[in-house]
Amino acid sequence: PGGARGIRRLAAATGLPELPLDPEYGTEIPFARASIRADECIGCSWCAKACPTDAIAGAPKHLHAVIESRCTGCSLCAPACPMDCIDFIDAGREWTDADARTAKLNHEATWARRVKRAALEDARLAGRRNASGAKENSKKAFMADILAMARAGRR
Numbered sequence: 001p002g003g004a005r006g007i008r009r010l011a012a013a014t015g016l017p018e019l020p021l022d023p024e025y026g027t028e029i030p031f032a033r034a035s036i037r038a039d040e041c042i043g044c045s046w047c048a049k050a051c052p053t054d055a056i057a058g059a060p061k062h063l064h065a066v067i068e069s070r071c072t073g074c075s076l077c078a079p080a081c082p083m084d085c086i087d088f089i090d091a092g093r094e095w096t097d098a099d100a101r102t103a104k105l106n107h108e109a110t111w112a113r114r115v116k117r118a119a120l121e122d123a124r125l126a127g128r129r130n131a132s133g134a135k136e137n138s139k140k141a142f143m144a145d146i147l148a149m150a151r152a153g154r155r
Contacts, residue, residue, distance in 0.1 A: 003028035031095040032088035033071040034078070038063050040085035050080035053106035054113075072103045 002009070004021065011018035021028060034055070036047070041063050048056040048064060055071040058064030073095075078086045 031091045031093065031099075032073045033068055033091050034066045034073065034075070035087045035089045036064055036066055037085040037087065038065075040083050042083055044082060046080040046082065047077035047086060050076045052076060052110060053103055054110045055106075070106050072099070 007021060008018055010016075034047075036056075041058075043058060043061040043063060045058060045060050045064065048054075048058060052074065053070050053072055055067050056064050056077060057067055073088060073091070075088065078084075078088075
């Protein structure tokens with residue numbers, strides 16, 4: 001991400017020399033956004049889970065779609081798609097600093113929401129574990145009471 005422009009900015013910020021992009025780590029491509037081929041999408045939602053900016057919307061087992069204004073073109077969704085039905089369409093413009101700021105805000109909001117959701121799920125599961133533990137303890141207490149009454153009745 002960032003291409004030659006990003007390399008220039010990193011070199012200026014770090015004081016290190018500006019080096020060309022190593023082709024072993026990728027090549028610079030134009031800014032492109034994801035597009036899902038609707039007729040091939042099975043609604044598995046793996047792409048949505050892989051997206052760091054919540055740019056893919058849909059419901060499980062239903063068509064998913066890309067919210068263009070949120071898509072950064074990072075391509076993390078493509079390898080997650082088992083149907084290989086995600087294409088990248090040239091956005092027809094350069095990636096801007098405003099795009100980067102918006103993407104950063106979207107990314108932070110996405111991860112904050114995912115962390116909150118995971119914490120709520122952990123709390124819910126802990127509550128169920130505690131409830132089942134209490135239920136198990138009450139069963140044991142009930143059985144102990146019955147055994148005690150049976151023993152007392154024999155005497």
